[in-house]
Amino acid sequence: MWDYSEKVKEHFFNPRNAGALDSPNGVGDVGSIKCGDALRLMLKVDPESETILDASFQTFGCGSAIASSSALTEIIKGKTLDEALKVSNQDIADWLDGLPPEKMHCSVMGREALQAAIANYRGEEWKDDHEEGALICKCFAIDAVLIEDVVRANDLTSVEQVANYTKAGGGCASCHEGIEEILAKVAKEHCTAPTAATRATPAAVPAAAAAAPRLTSFQRMRKIEETIEAIRPMLQRDHGDIEIVEIDGKNIYVNLKGACVGCMMEAATLNGVQTKLVEALGEFVRLLPASQMAKA
Amino acid sequence: MAPIYLDNNATTACDPAVVAAMLPFFTEQFGNPSSMHSFGNKVGFAIKEARAKVQALLGAEHDSEIIFTSCGTESDSTAILSALKAQPERNQIITTAVEHPAVLTLCDYLEKEGYVVTRLGVDKRGRLDMDEYRAALGPRTAIVSAMWANNESGTIFPVEAMAEMAHAAGAQFHTDAVQAVGKLPIDLKKTKIDLLSLSGHKLHAPKGVGVLYLRRGARFRPLLRGGHQERGRRAGTENAASIVGLGVAAEQAMTHMAFENTEVKRLRDRLEAGILAQVPRAFPTGDVTNRLPNTSNIAFEFVEGEAILLLLNKAGIAASSGSACTSGSLEPSHVMRAMGIPYTAAHGTTRFSLSRYNTEAEMNRVIAAVPPVIAQLRKISPYWGDKGPAENPEADFAPQYA
Numbered sequence A: 001m002w003d004y005s006e007k008v009k010e011h012f013f014n015p016r017n018a019g020a021l022d023s024p025n026g027v028g029d030v031g032s033i034k035c036g037d038a039l040r041l042m043l044k045v046d047p048e049s050e051t052i053l054d055a056s057f058q059t060f061g062c063g064s065a066i067a068s069s070s071a072l073t074e075i076i077k078g079k080t081l082d083e084a085l086k087v088s089n090q091d092i093a094d095w096l097d098g099l100p101p102e103k104m105h106c107s108v109m110g111r112e113a114l115q116a117a118i119a120n121y122r123g124e125e126w127k128d129d130h131e132e133g134a135l136i137c138k139c140f141a142i143d144a145v146l147i148e149d150v151v152r153a154n155d156l157t158s159v160e161q162v163a164n165y166t167k168a169g170g171g172c173a174s175c176h177e178g179i180e181e182i183l184a185k186v187a188k189e190h191c192t193a194p195t196a197a198t199r200a201t202p203a204a205v206p207a208a209a210a211a212a213p214r215l216t217s218f219q220r221m222r223k224i225e226e227t228i229e230a231i232r233p234m235l236q237r238d239h240g241d242i243e244i245v246e247i248d249g250k251n252i253y254v255n256l257k258g259a260c261v262g263c264m265m266e267a268a269t270l271n272g273v274q275t276k277l278v279e280a281l282g283e284f285v286r287l288l289p290a291s292q293m294a295k296a
Numbered sequence B: 001m002a003p004i005y006l007d008n009n010a011t012t013a014c015d016p017a018v019v020a021a022m023l024p025f026f027t028e029q030f031g032n033p034s035s036m037h038s039f040g041n042k043v044g045f046a047i048k049e050a051r052a053k054v055q056a057l058l059g060a061e062h063d064s065e066i067i068f069t070s071c072g073t074e075s076d077s078t079a080i081l082s083a084l085k086a087q088p089e090r091n092q093i094i095t096t097a098v099e100h101p102a103v104l105t106l107c108d109y110l111e112k113e114g115y116v117v118t119r120l121g122v123d124k125r126g127r128l129d130m131d132e133y134r135a136a137l138g139p140r141t142a143i144v145s146a147m148w149a150n151n152e153s154g155t156i157f158p159v160e161a162m163a164e165m166a167h168a169a170g171a172q173f174h175t176d177a178v179q180a181v182g183k184l185p186i187d188l189k190k191t192k193i194d195l196l197s198l199s200g201h202k203l204h205a206p207k208g209v210g211v212l213y214l215r216r217g218a219r220f221r222p223l224l225r226g227g228h229q230e231r232g233r234r235a236g237t238e239n240a241a242s243i244v245g246l247g248v249a250a251e252q253a254m255t256h257m258a259f260e261n262t263e264v265k266r267l268r269d270r271l272e273a274g275i276l277a278q279v280p281r282a283f284p285t286g287d288v289t290n291r292l293p294n295t296s297n298i299a300f301e302f303v304e305g306e307a308i309l310l311l312l313n314k315a316g317i318a319a320s321s322g323s324a325c326t327s328g329s330l331e332p333s334h335v336m337r338a339m340g341i342p343y344t345a346a347h348g349t350t351r352f353s354l355s356r357y358n359t360e361a362e363m364n365r366v367i368a369a370v371p372p373v374i375a376q377l378r379k380i381s382p383y384w385g386d387k388g389p390a391e392n393p394e395a396d397f398a399p400q401y402a
């Protein structure tokens, strides 16, 4: 049985705002019947103030999908559309006092429904770009598709590298067999590809970075700062932001803000930023959310 | 009101007689059966007695054909790996698409190691195609592994006939009978079955004890090598208390076999008919004319199984589901998918599995409790309108990503 919080149970057994809304002006349909999750979010938006006057949902899904839908409608009612867009899937999960890692996708679905419904209200086309794979790393909630993408993009060849780039496998280590299988699968593609002969085996550190000169600690700190500064505008465009909290050896702790926060997206963002830092510094660093500072 | 347990295919309660028989082996007769002193001198005899009781339940010709193991999974693994090791000239495994993960996951792994795995499909009712099976058998087939009865739908496979066919091709035949033992009469000496797995906790014995039946003369290679226990075919000090418990459970199963196939079956039929009479857009899955007497698996369309279970649990009813969410995987049950049950129904499959401890009064309570649970969830399902399912549910509600 899942370890659901009392709040999840409460919102599952007594969902708020369930059922069809009378003449909504923003509707978002997301999910997949294949995976057993589907959510329709309906909004009534005041065109003057762009305030969400009412919200309701219809959900086909498990306990946490229904609870996440219910939570979402409660969170966004009364917010303006711009405010609502700042609600991340982590906000939904936090509001419910947490979700099991296997169930984080329910909160992601909630956030996607919100984006879809607002896009529908604004007459825009909303396109989802993430594909979800089987959950591999339960400690950090990282799925197979993400790991495979990162392995392919960075020519990774070892479990340790995968942990450095994605965090997957960096916890209890029980998913290492699964990660090795993904590595083997990607390696096999390389073998049969015509470019195989010209493809150099990746060094332990990305090649460009390996050549970088050694930095003093001051230069290193500056470099980390510069790299992060260069990335910020990109995140801000997506209503997110990042700040450095602490640099402790090869662990760099940051706070992600706004739209960056949230399980799957957060992992992907951290991962991208980490890759940039590794390249800039010419050494392996691990980018971690500040929330993990105590644990490390 | 006392909760109602209808999840006996997952595991069962220990029979009180089983528990009573086990207790002395924790405190008084705790010695090692291999030792010379008096702390264990009754243990060897008790194990022998248990072996005879299991032999009787299975209709095995010799008591030495019974090997005690730690669980059904170990028995399955031992059987399949043994067949491959003992017949290195044969590299093919034939199994079915609806086996328990104890078999399927191992076969997936062996396939990666280079073995050839043939997975026989099933039809809408969960039945195998014997012609497809015949065509798959060949001179390189090392072992056929087909379950006697399916844990999700209860569908029974014609394993006796399949064993004959395997033998004709010179292959060994294994059956995972974890769900069948104790519910269906079995007489192995009249069959060509070489290997059979059973698990104690499905027949009111404790968890963590199982049996591998190994026909005398069938080539065998142990999984665990070490001491001389189980005649060197399964090393490791015997789980004496649990083996004794399993013996008593086997004896009880023999006593209750007729009851299981009359009274338990009647209660199951009553439950199923009672639910189907009240809930629209619901249907039983599997081969309803040829299934375990205790199992009813009902697909409720347009609702999701985990949500059903949570609401049933609140009403004091324990069942299980083939939905993806209950297992944390991305796809609903492989058994339901193999039968071609559409996703809108597969996620809502709910299994009610009874035991001899269930009562008529309990069935009445469940029949009353299920319809409002389904109605409540349909009310908030985007696939369900005011009066019934949306005209064309999958087209009407077509989310933007899949």
Ligand SMILES: Cc1ncc(COP(=O)(O)O)c(C=O)c1O
Residues within 6 Å of the ligand: B009, B010, B070, B071, B072, B073, B074, B100, B102, B147, B149, B150, B151, B176, B178, B179, B199, B200, B201, B208, B210
């Ligand atoms: C058909 C079948 N095979 C094997 C098993 C595994 O048995 P055990 O839990 O004893 O390993 C089960 C039980 O879940 C089962 O239903």
